[in-house]
Amino acid sequence: MESDLSSQDKKDLDKFIKFFALKTVQVIVQARLGEKICTRSSSSPTGADWFNLAIKDIPEVTHEAKKALAGQLPGIGRSMCVEISLKTSEGDSMELETWCLEMNEKCDKDIKVSYTVYNRLSLLLKSLLAITRVTPAYKLSRRQGHDYVILYRIYFGEVQLAGLGEGFQTVRVGVVGTPIGTITLSCAYRTNLAFMSTRQFERTAPIMGIIIDHFVERPFANMGHMHPCNYRTAGEDDGVTFAGVEDSQEVCTTSFSTSPPSQCVFTVSKTHFKSHKAAVMDGHRVPVMGSACSHQLYSSRISYQPPALGATELCYPAVFNAAHPHQLLVPGKEGGVPQMPLQPCHGAQAEHSRVPSCPPVDPTHHNPTTPSSGSEDTETLSRSSEGKSASPSDALETTFTRKVGAFVNKPATQVTMASLELPFAAFAPKAFDLEENDPMVHPPESPATASPLQGSLHSQDSSDSSGQAQDDFVMVDFKPAFSKDDLLPMDLGTFYREFQNPPQLASLSIDVSAQSMAEDLDSLPEKLALYEKNIDEFDAFVDTLQ
Amino acid sequence: MNCRSEVLEVSVEGRQVDEAMLAMLHTILLHRSTGKFHYKKEGTYSIGTVGTQDIDCDFIDFTFVRVSSEELDRAIRKAVGEFKEALGNSGSDGMGQISLEFYQKKKSRWPFSDECIPWEVWSIKVNVVNLANEQERQICREKVGEKLGEKVINIVEVINRHEYLPKMPTQSEVDNVFDTSLKDVQPYLYKITYQITDSLGTSVSTTMRRLIKDTLAL
Numbered sequence: 001m002e003s004d005l006s007s008q009d010k011k012d013l014d015k016f017i018k019f020f021a022l023k024t025v026q027v028i029v030q031a032r033l034g035e036k037i038c039t040r041s042s043s044s045p046t047g048a049d050w051f052n053l054a055i056k057d058i059p060e061v062t063h064e065a066k067k068a069l070a071g072q073l074p075g076i077g078r079s080m081c082v083e084i085s086l087k088t089s090e091g092d093s094m095e096l097e098t099w100c101l102e103m104n105e106k107c108d109k110d111i112k113v114s115y116t117v118y119n120r121l122s123l124l125l126k127s128l129l130a131i132t133r134v135t136p137a138y139k140l141s142r143r144q145g146h147d148y149v150i151l152y153r154i155y156f157g158e159v160q161l162a163g164l165g166e167g168f169q170t171v172r173v174g175v176v177g178t179p180i181g182t183i184t185l186s187c188a189y190r191t192n193l194a195f196m197s198t199r200q201f202e203r204t205a206p207i208m209g210i211i212i213d214h215f216v217e218r219p220f221a222n223m224g225h226m227h228p229c230n231y232r233t234a235g236e237d238d239g240v241t242f243a244g245v246e247d248s249q250e251v252c253t254t255s256f257s258t259s260p261p262s263q264c265v266f267t268v269s270k271t272h273f274k275s276h277k278a279a280v281m282d283g284h285r286v287p288v289m290g291s292a293c294s295h296q297l298y299s300s301r302i303s304y305q306p307p308a309l310g311a312t313e314l315c316y317p318a319v320f321n322a323a324h325p326h327q328l329l330v331p332g333k334e335g336g337v338p339q340m341p342l343q344p345c346h347g348a349q350a351e352h353s354r355v356p357s358c359p360p361v362d363p364t365h366h367n368p369t370t371p372s373s374g375s376e377d378t379e380t381l382s383r384s385s386e387g388k389s390a391s392p393s394d395a396l397e398t399t400f401t402r403k404v405g406a407f408v409n410k411p412a413t414q415v416t417m418a419s420l421e422l423p424f425a426a427f428a429p430k431a432f433d434l435e436e437n438d439p440m441v442h443p444p445e446s447p448a449t450a451s452p453l454q455g456s457l458h459s460q461d462s463s464d465s466s467g468q469a470q471d472d473f474v475m476v477d478f479k480p481a482f483s484k485d486d487l488l489p490m491d492l493g494t495f496y497r498e499f500q501n502p503p504q505l506a507s508l509s510i511d512v513s514a515q516s517m518a519e520d521l522d523s524l525p526e527k528l529a530l531y532e533k534n535i536d537e538f539d540a541f542v543d544t545l546q
Numbered sequence: 547m548n549c550r551s552e553v554l555e556v557s558v559e560g561r562q563v564d565e566a567m568l569a570m571l572h573t574i575l576l577h578r579s580t581g582k583f584h585y586k587k588e589g590t591y592s593i594g595t596v597g598t599q600d601i602d603c604d605f606i607d608f609t610f611v612r613v614s615s616e617e618l619d620r621a622i623r624k625a626v627g628e629f630k631e632a633l634g635n636s637g638s639d640g641m642g643q644i645s646l647e648f649y650q651k652k653k654s655r656w657p658f659s660d661e662c663i664p665w666e667v668w669s670i671k672v673n674v675v676n677l678a679n680e681q682e683r684q685i686c687r688e689k690v691g692e693k694l695g696e697k698v699i700n701i702v703e704v705i706n707r708h709e710y711l712p713k714m715p716t717q718s719e720v721d722n723v724f725d726t727s728l729k730d731v732q733p734y735l736y737k738i739t740y741q742i743t744d745s746l747g748t749s750v751s752t753t754m755r756r757l758i759k760d761t762l763a764l
Contacts, residue, residue, distance in 0.1 A: 036600035041614045041730040043582040043594040052581045054597035054614070120708060126577050127702040129598055133609045134695040142609075171699055174706035 108177030640674025
């Protein structure tokens with residue numbers, strides 16, 4: 001049968017199919033990156049663009065695809081599949097769609113390989129471009145970032161559609177007949193998204209009805225691995241070395257955008273650092289957006305470094321220090337309110353000697369008693385921090401209340417410390433240690449407002465329990481911007497805890513009330529006499545009111 | 547040959563007309579455009595590269611892909627703009643049809659002008675609705691987005707039947723098959739026309755023929 005096909009044609013056809021498969025994967029994965037794709041037309045042929053289409057090649061994707069193919073080509077019974085799935089920040093995952101490149105036995109002998117098949121493959125790629133924007137997963141992928149991410153997986157062999165749930169739909173992108181079989185490209189997509197937790201998604205029967213959290217920003221897609229507008233030489237291996245791929249389930253798009261700063265609380269977990277310089281880019285793919293804005297937002301992400309640094313090297317972030325980790329009140333300012341030891345900021349207590357090495361604390365927030373209390377509790381906290389350092393990633397991953405992006409499998413970056421003077425000072429263009437001054441990350445203290453979340457996330461008990469009991473918690477430190485107060489230099493959490501149970505009002509206390517009634521009655525005649533004496537004053541007052 | 551004809555119908559709100567038309571026309575043109583041909587000796591040619599661009603619609607929950615060519619986009623927008631204006635002027639009912647026709651030129655001897663032989667015609671029927679409140683508009687956004695998705699799938703289905711396409715021309719014939727006036731891409735020769743039907747359903751007598759590519763030599 002294949003004798004009809006010249007060897008040159010056969011070689012060409014194999015090459016076409018191979019590169020078609022690779023380009024198909026690129027198109028699908030790029031369509032799920034979460035951002036708009038734009039490539040330029042070029043009238044002068046470079047000879048490097050397969051199928052005369054400007055489709056960039058992301059090296060990892062190519063690598064993954066080649067790995068999956070392992071030198072084989074899609075053929076009869078050997079399909080290449082790209083599975084797109086969604087993974088929430090809580091770790092739930094769900095398959096959304098599976099794109100299948102299959103071949104069946106129906107041959108078209110008369111077709112010209114080098115011309116017709118090539119052009120039809122090109123047409124099929126264009127159709128793929130169009131269809132990838134139409135399936136439901138596209139909208140989901142455009143909104144990924146905070147609550148969930150989109151992942152892809154390439155496999156070769158039998159098509160597995162079981163993970164798509166019941167009632168999945170299929171859309172056929174197209175077919176191209178070749179002398180050795182007919183290539184079909186199709187997509188099976190899930191319609192039943194009911195597994196989504198209601199916390200994040202509304203359950204509706206039609207797939208389009210999924211409402212993602214409204215405050216999810218358009219993420220910045222990961223462009224770090226995308227080729228700048230250079231095209232691969234056709235037929236060559238990319239030869240690009242890049243970070244190795246550990247497992248086949250790769251993060252397809254990494255929208256490392258921060259949650260919008262206006263969102264509630266920021267959680268900061270253990271703040272181990274080697275230095276307090278923010279290593280924001282550690283391990284993260286930088287969104288190559290190029291705008292100052294993106295840098296700003298990016299750098300305000302908080303996360304933590306793996307605790308490989310030794311628990312003793314804890315540097316207390318000045319921001320949470322916010323003057324006193326331990327004292328709630330500056331003595332004498334509130335007069336009469338007892339000083340209580342503050343729940344230490346979760347996970348990190350500066351050895352006092354380290355505090356000066358942090359960015360200068362706001363001088364107005366100093367607490368003269370901090371040193372003494374610092375030393376008392378340092379030990380407790382170091383112990384508790386050490387205890388926690390054993391399994392930081394697990395504990396912290398599960399309790400990220402801040403939507404720091406769901407790629408918490410590889411936590412990275414660093415918390416910075418700073419004390420903030422000016423709200424929104426960070427929004428002026430600055431370098432990367434912006435995070436330290438970012439008011440959204442570390443807003444100034446606000447004794448005036450109490451965040452209800454503070455209470456819920458912290459036990460109000462003694463500092464002892466805070467260490468162990470809060471293994472699963474991350475500290476919530478809410479500091480609304482523009483709410484700076486020099487008079488009461490304590491952080492909000494401590495303030496809230498302190499004043500949650502105020503002492504009873506004197507007039508309401510029971511001892512007094514028994515007598516008061518009798519006294520009141522007795523004093524009535526005297527009071528009446530007094531009022532009658534002053535009746536003119538009262539009348540004048542009433543006149544002013546009218 | 548027989549000209550194949552496809553009809554697509556949509557109901558949209560007034561401000562969605564532009565984007566809905568653009569989405570469909572561009573999707574069709576994406577499939578019906580190639581890179582620029584560069585003819586070499588011995589009758590061979592090489593083909594330039596076509597880039598693509600994702601376009602988000604503002605009034606519809608939809609994103610479509612179009613060819614990266616500003617010139618082509620301008621031409622299509624112009625046609626759609628005229629169509630929309632005509633729709634607006636026709637009266638409150640707002641029904642009309644815009645047609646994208648791919649044709650081939652056939653040179654005739656003098657004094658006859660060249661013939662334009664269509665080989666594929668896409669007719670998009672539009673029904674403009676008026677919505678009362680914001681909630682309905684929001685629903686309409688999503689619904690029209692879904693509908694356009696279905697239309698894109700329909701378009702792709704038709705195109706993938708791989709029915710008649712003009713033969714690749716030689717250098718002398720290329721202008722009879724392709725529109726070579728653009729500098730970055732080369733769509734097949736096309737023209738866009740539209741018709742407005744008034745509320746009685748009859749075709750308005752002035753069927754405006756908007757020639758994007760001038761084919762009437764005489």
